[in-house]
Amino acid sequence: GAGVSQSPRYKVAKRGQDVALRCDPISGHVSLFWYQQALGQGPEFLTYFQNEAQLDKSGLPSDRFFAERPEGSVSTLKIQRTQQEDSAVYLCASSLGTAGVYNEQFFGPGTRLTVL
Amino acid sequence: EDQVTQSPEALRLQEGESSSLNCSYTVSGLRGLFWYRQDPGKGPEFLFTLYSAGEEKEKERLKATLTKKESFLHITAPKPEDSATYLCAVQAANFGNEKLTFGTGTRLTIIP
Secondary structure (H helix, E strand, O other): OOOEEEEEEEEEOOOOOOOOOEEEEOOOOOOEEEEEOOOOOOOOOEEEEOOOEEEOOOOOOOOOEEOOOOOOOOOOEEEOOHHHHHHHEEEEEEEEOOOOOOOEEOOOOOOOEEEE | EEEEEOOOOOOEEEEOEEEEEEEEEEEEEEEEEEEEOOOOOOEEEEEEEEEOOOOEEOOOOOEEOOOOEEEEEEEOOOHHHHOOEEEEEEEOOOOOOOOEEOOOHHHHHHHE
């Protein structure tokens, strides 16, 4: 079946612009995660949804970052007033079950954001 | 705070030369330890989950093992197509926690 998809794959923004990144999880997956990956580093957790509820947003670096999943499927990560330090690959992952069950996370290809 | 340290940062092997990658971790209570493979320009690809010390899992030329402090990814007779960055991650057993904490990865190159 189809895996996690993300769009756009590449985004170039001028400093100060707002951007929106989309994630389509695997069909039927309850949990959805956003991670940020800087060059040469491992992914770092940003936020987590269970269905439409945002249960953990402890990794969001500032109030310029906002995520939503209004119908419990597609999710959007929005970054307002982008800064150069926001340049990174943004990864989305989904997993099948509720907390503690079937908790393998499957990742999408990522969106590479470059802020000029 | 949960921490994951992977070594070495980079490893170059001749085709057929077996070796091991190390993942050391500290976590308040381990729910699971995960290994992923990441190719350039792609998202991490799930390989294994290990849940308790002593557990082992195998897939083709890869075998993952787990102790209370570290995990090893053993690569037997690797081929050039095994070249990738291998990421280790832990998931803590805290109530309500679902996030993964990743190491920085080991970049593996297999030379034909």
